[in-house]
Amino acid sequence: MTTSPLVSNGWYLGAFSDEVGRTLLQRWILSRPVCFYRLRDGTVTALEDRCPHRRFPLSLGRLDGDVIECNYHGYRIDDRGSCVGVAEQPDVPRNAKVHRFPLLERDGVIWIWTGDPEQADPALLPDTSWLTDPGWTHVKGLVPLKSRHVLLVENLLDLTHETFLHPTSIGNAAVARTPIDVTSEGDRVSFTRHMVGIEAPPFYQRSMGLTSPVDRWQDGDFHAPGVFVLNIRLAPTGTEEPEGYHMKVMYGMTPETGTTTHDFFVLGRDYLTDDAELSAFQLQQQLAVMQEDVDALEVQEVMVASETVPMTESSIRSDVAGIRGRRLLERMRKRETPADGARSADRPRPVSGPAPTPTPAPAGVVGG
Numbered sequence: 534m535t536t537s538p539l540v541s542n543g544w545y546l547g548a549f550s551d552e553v554g555r556t557l558l559q560r561w562i563l564s565r566p567v568c569f570y571r572l573r574d575g576t577v578t579a580l581e582d583r584c585p586h587r588r589f590p591l592s593l594g595r596l597d598g599d600v601i602e603c604n605y606h607g608y609r610i611d612d613r614g615s616c617v618g619v620a621e622q623p624d625v626p627r628n629a630k631v632h633r634f635p636l637l638e639r640d641g642v643i644w645i646w647t648g649d650p651e652q653a654d655p656a657l658l659p660d661t662s663w664l665t666d667p668g669w670t671h672v673k674g675l676v677p678l679k680s681r682h683v684l685l686v687e688n689l690l691d692l693t694h695e696t697f698l699h700p701t702s703i704g705n706a707a708v709a710r711t712p713i714d715v716t717s718e719g720d721r722v723s724f725t726r727h728m729v730g731i732e733a734p735p736f737y738q739r740s741m742g743l744t745s746p747v748d749r750w751q752d753g754d755f756h757a758p759g760v761f762v763l764n765i766r767l768a769p770t771g772t773e774e775p776e777g778y779h780m781k782v783m784y785g786m787t788p789e790t791g792t793t794t795h796d797f798f799v800l801g802r803d804y805l806t807d808d809a810e811l812s813a814f815q816l817q818q819q820l821a822v823m824q825e826d827v828d829a830l831e832v833q834e835v836m837v838a839s840e841t842v843p844m845t846e847s848s849i850r851s852d853v854a855g856i857r858g859r860r861l862l863e864r865m866r867k868r869e870t871p872a873d874g875a876r877s878a879d880r881p882r883p884v885s886g887p888a889p890t891p892t893p894a895p896a897g898v899v900g901g
């Protein structure tokens with residue numbers, strides 16, 4: 534597993550809505566530089582962050598209305614990615630254009646489609662209405678991770694690691710000893726783990742004021758290639774659904790390069806929603822847990838990348854979801870043609886001749 538090709542045809546979490554405004558934001562996604570900004574009417578835009586002139590980052594330019602003026606030689610690029618002139622010079626270079634990525638802004642999240650724009654279907658994203666539901670409150674953030682995307686996917690699909698990696702917060706022996714049920718359908722892999730009559734892990738004791746024994750539900754949905762949602766419920770043992778304390782964590786697992794990943798998260802809860810102190814505690818704990826994962830995945834990445842003599846990997850029953858997730862990514866990648874990650878601006882263009890006809894984006898999608 535020394536190389537892990539990335540899936541281009543998928544929605545990835547590009548940015549939180551409140552990260553993008555009238556200041557140009559650069560973020561590398563699937564080894565491509567992306568320049569995010571908002572138009573004067575508030576619409577969000579993402580362009581390939583290379584000036585079509587000499588590849589200078591557009592994000593180092595300046596916004597003039599909705600047009601970016603490159604800070605190197607003054608090429609002016611509009612929100613569709615087309616050059617509309619060069620400052621102080623009379624001619625408009627023909628066919629000078631950069632890729633505009635399809636985007637979908639929903640519930641405080643900006644999703645970016647990195648592959649073939651014609652396949653950017655909003656229906657592929659999971660329901661995220663809980664992110665704006667007034668009955669929920671949230672903390673969120675972005676953790677940089679120097680490991681390949683698939684290692685994070687497998688980390689989240691096999692939470693038995695909580696027992697060993699997170700024993701002071703969310704893990705205890707009950708997690709690893711309780712088997713999961715795994716289902717998959719289309720581009721989704723799901724698991725459920727129902728722990729009955731267990732000791733409440735420290736994070737949940739403090740978050741919910743629960744005393745043992747408790748019942749704990751841990752249901753995960755991997756929406757390949759880039760989204761994982763964990764549904765958590767804790768309640769005193771014997772409490773009927775839907776009572777209890779509910780939490781959700783959404784991870785946006787966005788490859789930055791082949792070996793680094795943006796690990797976005799939103800953690801929500803449906804109880805004590807006005808308790809700012811509890812929110813601060815949960816954010817601090819979530820970041821501490823994620824740092825334990827980052828530390829583990831980064832040394833795992835070193836071991837994976839440095840393997841010169843292929844070794845036979847051993848797996849056990851609890852790996853079923855992780856292996857299905859890994860294989861799903863491999864199948865999705867095989868479904869893609871080389872062009873899927875290289876449509877529009879990346880496709881070689883003639884030096885002269887008419888500009889390519891833009892493909893209309895599916896309903897609800899900006900750009901493409």
Ligand SMILES: [Fe+2]
Pocket residue numbers: 688694695698699822826
């Ligand atoms: Fe973890």
